[in-house]
Amino acid sequence: MSSWVADGWLADGWLAGAAVSSDFFRDRSGGGCIQENKLFCPDWAINNLDRYSDPTLQHLVLVVSAVAAGFVIAFSLAVLAHRHRFLSSPFLAATGVLYTIPSISFFFLLLPITGRGAVTAIIALTAFTLQIIFRNMTTGLRNVPPEVTEAARGVGLTATQVLWKVEIPLAMPEIIAGLRIATVSTVALATLAVFANGGGLGAEIVTGSNITFKTGIIIAGSIAILMAIVFDALLLLTGRLLAPWKRVAL
């Protein structure tokens, strides 16, 4: 794995200039289905499923690294902005810019600095997640009822205790909601990592500059969708576990 992270694992990748090899077409297992590039070729799919395991793993690493880094940064920014209100607007503006820059442009901006590879992709993806997580967390913190923080202070919690024992736990549903949106979008966006030589399922979708191999797109796309659903479900579950008070019958 270190090799693709360090120097770009896709030897004949898109940015490298070479057209993707015509693996698909030398492989005759699909027969005429492949030649005609039909919507979905089951035979080929069954015989070639293992070629998706590495890209899937790479995709996972891209998403998890980007969201984890994004979470740590956005969380810290939100805490800072909560303590010092005047920081809120600049942070929102800055993360907003990062959110809006198309990832592909970002790859090219980063190329001179971080070169090609997964690191570049992860940086761009991380930048994308910041705004979503930051915005949700600040909303969550702002929605904590003032009388609750007032009471917390009044009974003797320090400012730090109010933050960690009251405000952040109460903002947790919104924080998790932000993570869910960020994760699902990152799963989709990470397919573009291939343009930075960053690997992932995108490599199985963009297989050449002017070739669309439909079966491959469908398989890679399905894996991405499945991944998004699994992440979403896991986060949903985490959210439920972290906010038991939200589930009580009234």
Next chain:
Amino acid sequence: MSAGPPAQTAQDDDPGDRPSGNQSTATPVKYEEVSKRYPGTDSDAVHELSLEVPAGEICVLVGPSGCGKTTAMRMVNRTVEMTSGDILIGDRSVRQGDAAELRREIGYVIQQIGLFPHRTIAENIGTVPGLLGWSRAEIEQRVEALLKLIDLNPEFGDRYPSQLSGGQQQRVGVARALAVDPPVMLMDEPFGAIDPINRSRLQNEFLRLQAELRKTVLFVTHDVDEAIKMGDRIAILRKGGEVAQFATPTELLMEPADDFVEDFVGADRALKRLALMRVSDASLWKAQICRAGDPTGPVRTDLASAEVPHALLVDAESKPVGWLSERDLAAEQVPARPDSPADPLIDADSILRDGLATLLQSGSRYAPVVDGRGHLTGILSVEIISEFLSSGEATESDLAAVERPHE
């Protein structure tokens, strides 16, 4: 967790058998020319306030909205920092030491209650003991005792605040404030958001608790009726947190210091005196009681000379069951189920004003009075109340004799 566990005060050493009662010695609170000016304003919210609240008493700060009551109260636990002057708890200035540590030693109850929605009732009540580093077992024991004290089913300990009614939540708010048995309590319109019926119940409960706990309480309200009912002493504030009069409720009603106080107390001062006395303090009528199965003959004879012209059926525990009608008495024996029920029943602990309200609402001229366990203690009638209002013309000495409803 920036603050380490603070030094435990002496009373924290043995929380295990900490009784609900008067362990911590109440401490007086003294304002010394305290002023507060909020940044960006051009006059003091509280101006040179001097006030002495004796230990173990409820001092009510009352006054129109915006006169500085909340500000004055919050400077005690430094949730608002004073601009000048000093506040002493006992002989210690609140300015000394860390504000968060100070607050842990002062009970704090606010109108919006402010329970932690993500913590169970037990966790809410155990907040301050937790901050002070009590062991889990100690906290558990204390929470259990407090749930009992506020008359909440122990099962509620595992519930979340949103599962409780407003009145129950405010009880929990009071329990949370009492958790480490602080000598001083601050209460900012604690019952202001509760419906009138539950408010009066919570007020009675708190007075009952206070009779036992004897905390030094600063109680803020804008409702002069509540002030008269709750206060051992009342400070009427006018704008700028200046004291217009600091007096016992009786003095306030008998001798308002000036027009402002007179206006604020209201034209119905005479009626307000009804809040100075509890039903149990009034000279209640003696009920003509009988039990199911008694022969009706003697009952009829006794009724002829009784204060209450109807006989009241009580059960074996002397809980009122119902009033006997003429028809009931026409039988040989007193029936088990008389024609009219005994309600309304009046709580002996309620104030005369609420007792009168109950009577007027029900359209009865008299009603049985029962104690906390439901046992009959007498009969309250409209006559008793009108006599109290006229006869006493409630001279000051009379009132001094009954002085505080909860003493």
